[in-house]
Amino acid sequence: MSGLAQEQMDAIIDQHFVYEANDDVEGILSSLTDDADHEVIPSPMGAIQGHRAIRSYYEMLFPCLKDGTVTPVRRLYGEDFVVDETIWHGQLADGHALLVDGKTGPIDLRLLHIFNLRDGKISREQVWVDLALIHQNLGCTIA
Numbered sequence: 748m749s750g751l752a753q754e755q756m757d758a759i760i761d762q763h764f765v766y767e768a769n770d771d772v773e774g775i776l777s778s779l780t781d782d783a784d785h786e787v788i789p790s791p792m793g794a795i796q797g798h799r800a801i802r803s804y805y806e807m808l809f810p811c812l813k814d815g816t817v818t819p820v821r822r823l824y825g826e827d828f829v830v831d832e833t834i835w836h837g838q839l840a841d842g843h844a845l846l847v848d849g850k851t852g853p854i855d856l857r858l859l860h861i862f863n864l865r866d867g868k869i870s871r872e873q874v875w876v877d878l879a880l881i882h883q884n885l886g887c888t889i890a
Contacts (some may be wrong), residue, residue: 751864756829757822760862763869764817770809772802784871789846789878811844812837831860845881854884 751759759778766774776798779785785801786794792804815837823830835856842850857877863870881887 751827751867753824755867756824756862756864759864759867759869760829760831760860763872767805768815768817770805772805772809775805776802778869779872780865780868780870783869784873786872787874787876789876791843791846808844811839811841813840814838827864829860829862829864831858831862833858833860839881839885842885845876846878847881847885847887850885850887852885854881856881 763775763778765771766778779798779801782797783801784794784796785804787804790804792800792807795801795804812835815835818834818836820832820834822832835858837854837856839845839847839851839854842848845856857880859875861871861873861875863872
């Protein structure tokens with residue numbers, strides 16, 4: 748049980764998103780527990796754990812996405828978790844991170860984050876990406 752109020756959960760997650768928006772890997776790591784689990788579905792890296800692996804993920808991701816803005820959609824709260832839905836708008840500079848190698852261009856990323864919180868930090872971040880929307884944005888043919 749986190750024992751955090753909704754406003755406290757919002758503050759932790761919003762700060763994490765600020766770090767992401769600024770490509771601040773050290774800030775991101777400071778918002779996570781040392782043993783944090785991180786998974787983006789789909790991702791070329793799969794499910795990972797711990798600061799070293801999470802650092803590698805963000806160092807791979809940040810060069811791929813540029814000029815992003817975010818439109819919040821909704822948040823749902825549990826005792827020690829938050830479900831956050833957003834749409835990221837920006838430029839895909841390298842499609843590798845989103846499993847669309849060789850593709851670039853403007854995209855909208857519909858994202859569903861599930862955050863677990865412990866001791867005032869994020870202990871688990873799972874992100875579901877709407878890959879079909881990315882394919883639509885980039886004119887990919889879905890086989």
